[in-house]
Amino acid sequence: MTFNKDDENYIYGVVGLNVKKYRKEKKLTQAKLAEKINYSLSFVSGLESKKHQSFSLGALYRISLILGVDMYKFFIDEDNKNLETNNIDNNNFKKYKCNRCDYETEIPYDLVELIKTANKVGNQLNSEPIFKCKHCDGYIVPTNNNL
Numbered sequence: 001m002t003f004n005k006d007d008e009n010y011i012y013g014v015v016g017l018n019v020k021k022y023r024k025e026k027k028l029t030q031a032k033l034a035e036k037i038n039y040s041l042s043f044v045s046g047l048e049s050k051k052h053q054s055f056s057l058g059a060l061y062r063i064s065l066i067l068g069v070d071m072y073k074f075f076i077d078e079d080n081k082n083l084e085t086n087n088i089d090n091n092n093f094k095k096y097k098c099n100r101c102d103y104e105t106e107i108p109y110d111l112v113e114l115i116k117t118a119n120k121v122g123n124q125l126n127s128e129p130i131f132k133c134k135h136c137d138g139y140i141v142p143t144n145n146n147l
């Protein structure tokens, strides 16, 4: 499958492929996933297909909760090794901790920087990425003992 990186279809294609991958890892059919997120089967099959179908961030968030996958993972292009996201240094992590429960996680530092850059492009200046905790209603925020 080829997507033109200069076109917005590209990111929908990457997300679609990743939803398909993680759905299969969870051994869910498209119909089952559709049922769980309360969307139609044609929505899920369209999202995973090669043709462009837009979807809301909210819909993707519901999918991430059902599949138990952090949102950012849907945006990583596994097939395109030339993409910046695939040049991340996996030995250099930034520690994050939930501000409610004791859940701790580590996110590659380069990826955090990439998200920061993306946020700047979206005019959210200087926003440190935060992530919704998958175990409670809290947020995953950077811990103090970071680089």
Ligand SMILES: [Zn+2]
Pocket: 098, 099, 100, 101, 102, 103, 133, 134, 135, 136, 137, 138, 139
């Ligand atoms: Zn939590």
